[in-house]
Amino acid sequence: MHRTARRASGGAALLLAATLVLTACGPQSQGGGGDETTGTSTETDDGGSTELSIVPSVQIDIEGAEVEATEGGDPADPAGDGSAECAEGTAIAMAGALTGPNAALGLNILYGAQLAVDEFNAANPGCQVTIKEFDTEGDPQKATQVAPQIVGDASVLGLLGPAFSGETAATGDVFSQAGLLSLSASATNPDLTKNGWTNFFRGLANDAVQGPSVAKYLVNTKSFGSVCVVSDNSDYGIGLAQQITEGLGDAANDECAAEVKTGDKDFSAAVQIISGADADAVFYAGYYAEAAPFVQQLRDGGVDIPFVSADGTNDPQFVSQAGASSEGAILSCPCGPAPDDFAAAYEESAGQAPGVYSVEGYDLATIMLSGIASGVADRAGLIDYVANYSGDGLARTYEWDSAGELAAALIWIYEVQ
Amino acid sequence: MSTSTPAPQPSSSGAPTSMPPAGRVATKDRPHGGVGDRLRLWWDALPRPTQWLVGVPFVLFMALVPILNIPVLTTVGTNFGGVMAQFGMIALIAIGLNVVVGQAGLLDLGYVGFYAIGAYTVAILTSPDSPWNQAGEGHWLGREWAWLAALPVAIAITSLSGLILGSPTLRLRGDYLAIVTLGFGEIVRLLADNLDELTGGGQGLRGVAYPRLGVTEDLPNGVFSAGNAAGTLNSGVWWYWLSLVFIVISLLFVGNLERSRVGRAWVAIREDEDAAEIMGVPTFRFKLWAFVIGASIGGVAGALYAGQVQFVIPTNFNVINSVLFLCAVVLGGQGNKLGVILGAFIIVYVPNFFLGRTELFGIPINGNEIASYRYLFFGLALVVLMIFRPQGLIPVRQKLLTYGRELYVAARRSAHVVAPRGGSDGGARPGTPAVATASGGAGGAAPVAGGPTADGPGTARSTTNEEETR
Amino acid sequence: MPALAEALVHSATAGPLVHQSLIDFNLAGLGRNFWGLTIEGLTYGAIYALVAVGYTLVYGVLRLINFAHSEVFMLGMFGQYATLLLLGFYPSGNAYDKGILLTVLYLGIAMLGGMIVAGGTAVGLERVAYRPLRKRGAPSLVFLITAIGMSFVLQEFVHFVLPKLTGGTLGGVNAQQPIRLVQPEVQFTIGGAPVTNVTLVIILSALVLALATDLFINRTKFGRGIRAVAQDPVTATLMGVSRERVIMLTFLIGGILAGAAALLYTLRVPNGIIYSGGFILGIKAFSAAVLGGIGNLRGALLGGLLLGVMENYGQVVFGTEWRDVVAFVLLIVVLMFRPTGILGESLGRARA
């Protein structure tokens, strides 16, 4: 944000009062430097600003027990060795909501994938892969219209997507019968892998994995005896909340369980309920857009118990929107921490900071690209390649079981500090 | 105070009674806008066999549009068959909503509720995720015919919901009805969202049944399955054809209603509800019928949706969609069945047209970018259209009589005779009391002073006729 | 409308497979938090009420549901946000602490900024979209569709065009990063329920604005003009009231109040500044206006407060996800028994 003296006084002049120019200079002089996106500066008149950011703390397994973080993990580089050769016009497709109200998630994935493709193309003059965008608006009906186009485009070797569980369910048969790899970066509904589709893989733990791990961690390690589980009404939120509630067992406090709606900005009733209940922690199953105002309103409402949430909230936007209220929040994620240089490259390429599923988009595109680099030239080959793939990505180790779920899914716990 | 009926135009009631209201004169001065009407007059004047000769090939052509692969028309980024399938469903919705809004004049902002109820009825009955699933092996509805069996249930339930919504709310008028129906639409969506054990909540219901027809080795689930995605004859086309069947059936039914006591009652209610009731129209009953009929057509569309997409989720049934449906009706020309179908086509087709297009007539464009601005353009288009053509693209006056076609044809014939003769004498406007009353050939029956027969009124009509023939 | 309410409850509780837990009647929760919920509800109600006034005034004068009024409110939020940016405030999730006096001053300026933007939008809307229609004597559905069209245009403007114009500072897909001037702090308690400074500011400002509007409509020459036009445009015109000016004034007042409401809303919900952020609130405010009796100024205020409080109770009794359902069912039930709202419609009558 550009805060120059000229603009400030210009704005004040716009608002007529000459005296105000003086007062307007006040805050301007105090507006010390602050990183706008990744951290947040706590500005107060008595000076002092603290930087908050999401910091990885521990890695846990399905029982919630802490696991020593295996250092090392050499994330795959999309650039490969630079000697890839492939047919001209080779393409991968990306399908998801690119416009409309749900566009943010789709774009995160697309930009991540785009970054991987750009790096690949730059390093491999002998193989220029294009990424074809298909917009589903997150609408299952639209997805059914888009799917035949993807299938019908012979240059497409593999599909990154669909993004949401709903559209995946609606179009799964299309891709399955066409034998087109469908590698989803964000569809978490556990049932999706039960359809017998051999072409479907997902690049993240489904809700059934993350939920119990975090629940056990909260009960066993953090010793929370009573947790309020609040979920939004998205596919993701509901699924996760169910898993968490089950995993928590007796520790899940029915009295203060609440459901909010995606897009809500006001959670006063949920705050009231939680402040009335005698709970040790709040678990929020949903996305950062709601989590940020929610945690803020919790703190404003005088609720100081720990705030726990999952990968949907594990986003720099959460911290920048919620500010100091986000301090101490515990965020789980099946994803590993995104290296700083990834974040920088991403911002360079996409013009915005990486968000939810950006890393998955990057990793999964990288896997497809490495397949192409290894000489795969048809759809069936790419499915085989992915099915047998095993390797580290930025976020985690990728290796799939026969159903298309990640074989090993460890969960990272982060904390806002 | 009883007399304080608001008129749309301030001027309309201030004028002395001896003159037609000013606002109306203004509209009368506009000779254009009759394209649709002229079309209808032309059509009505055709003999029956010719109507069949023109009508059947036209419907056939419409049916074949998605497989003819016409160069510019065919969408690029999305499957044209799929787009046409969606068009078919929205067209059904527009026909249903047109009954409520266009014909009976009841402003319904919650029509999407009926669409949702239709879709959810089928989904709840046939989705394996639903606790009340009746489809599939060993279940009551079986597998092959589950969708078809659920369809009448969906129609019945939506009709019932129309009755439930209508009976308490139709006593309200105008804008109150609008907000109550809007509330209803939202309540339906929120119920679908909140009653998660029945409706799957935000996770939706998957695996909804669809007609399993045309099963072959390549298509183990039949032509209607989403898996039938390859080639021109994909599932979208089949669903479009199925929608067309329902469109034709509803057009026949709605047309029958329109040209009957029911249609006349609706239009009378729309024009002046109090006067209608005093003329012996049971207004409440017919308003309720309009709601129920509109709702059931919405239910059919919902059932088609559920079958095609095989997945229902509450977010697809939000207020915006209600508003879009209403726009389809208004855009095409409310009250006119063919107009609203055109409106539906525009609503569905235009955004898809740009999607994925990189060039148009040789000019390079970024179709995706344009498509992402679609609501902006759409809003602008609506505003401009409302200012310059508020009656919609093809406004047509409804035909409200089953018989009597010969009268209209005769009138048209006489117009042709009269027009050239009266052309020069364009002074008098129709509608001034000074103009002699037309009395037909009946002579003595009408004790009216003045009024030469047949050709006399040429003076009154000449202006318009002249303009029309230009 | 007991039928539908019953149907609602039935469909929720009667089905053999649906557990009662779908809607649990948590009356104990209501009792426990009664005062807290009431105060929260009043806070929201006050904001609804201010926005509802815009709907009701326009409806009273033009018989038009100004569907785009929610976007006027939304732009008001951006207006006050931009004003704060211009004043040199910096978006972060944290609250500034400027001392009471300065904070009030800055809030006042921001509110002014919001009012200017929202008021300007409302008047512009009238000029660009509605006036041509009035000139042509269009029927009310045409107005409604135009309003819907303008609503799309304004939303998409903020969604796509504004970020391009401001270099990404304003608008776009994500909500604006909040600028917070006031950290909610408990000032005192009523019946065990805390009352924060934010709550106080919202309720007091709303009261003052509502009173001022009421006085303006009832006591001033302009107000008389508005009432005269609302009652009988023809006679009013004959009596020398400029109808066009009155209409513009009506939109202006509605816009100004929406701008004020926008600031109050962002005090309560700092993260709410987003292109789609006016829609739901607009529908609620419109419901509030109808609830109280659309066209009736005091009805809008009463309707707003009532809706705010009732939906807050409702979401505790039935569960938070039922909040909007409660609001709409309340609306329908009230209209069943009082078809023109609680206070009846009529801006024109002297009691406006």
Next chain:
Amino acid sequence: MSTHDPGGIGAGGEHGDEHLAASGRADSSRADLYMPGAVLEEPAIVDVAEVRPELANPDLVDAMVAPDRTVRAKVGEPLLQMENVTVQFGGLVALDDVTFEIRRGEILGLIGPNGAGKTTAFNAMTGVYRPTKGQVVFDGTPVGKLKRYRITQRGIARTFQNIRLFNEMTALENVVVGSDARHRTSVPGALFRTPRHRREERDAIDRAMALLEFVGVGGRATEKARNLSYGDQRRLEIARALATEPKLLCLDEPAAGFNPAEKEALMDLIRHIRDDGYTVLLIEHDMRLVRGVTDRIVVLEFGRVIADGTPDEVTNDPKVIAAYLGVPDEELAAAEGGTGADAPAAPTTEGGSGDASA
């Protein structure tokens, strides 16, 4: 924009009748839904003689128009009785203990100065208002709490002081809506085009054409109502009312805005209607017209009946003369018929009547 529209259903701006105020307002916004721009400049004249040659015979037209229904009251016996009818709006007494009767086969004139309660009486008969006290007995049974459309079906039809045609319908369709009051086809019948539906449709058109010829607008059958001349609109209203086959036809100032020649023609038409077997109630300000056409006159003033008798008796009644003192007929008619004088008067009475909206 609540334009003041002179003479609504409650007509005349005589009394603040609140419950209609609300409904009337919302109602017109409904009517607005129709797009005015959708103008159909439909070709003009139907040559009736060509299309329906049988209608060239006036006697046949009369026969087709004549009502075909049983009336209990014999000719000369009371068809409608107002029995001590009182109508109050808040504190305002619009009708005070009004008693009179309409006999089958006559033309009754109901007159009185502006604000006397003529239209209120009219509305009480047609079910628009419920009497506060007393009752209206029609053809032997009290009208009671019947719905408005039921009253029409029972046999009272009316026209409106300010014309209220269905503007977007053709003249023919307007009349058929009237005849629909006697039809029984509903949605199922129309949906599947049952024989009854077809029969009713055919009959309706035949009768409607005859009616249009009867009132003299047959050639304009396919014209939209809004495009008819003012005089034709008035006639069309009468035809529409006659189409309901009423036992009693109530005309509310049918001559308002007419010139003398047109009034003359209208008088002929009213007589013709009576001669064809209808009973007519006529509200009119123009004393000359009333005197010329009616068999009997009831005079109202301040909600009370002040005279009741033959035209000659009534016009010589000192009370009646006092009521109309110094006001020549012509002026009175002009003041009442034109809207100019009416419009500002209404809001005043309205304000006085309080604002109880329910």
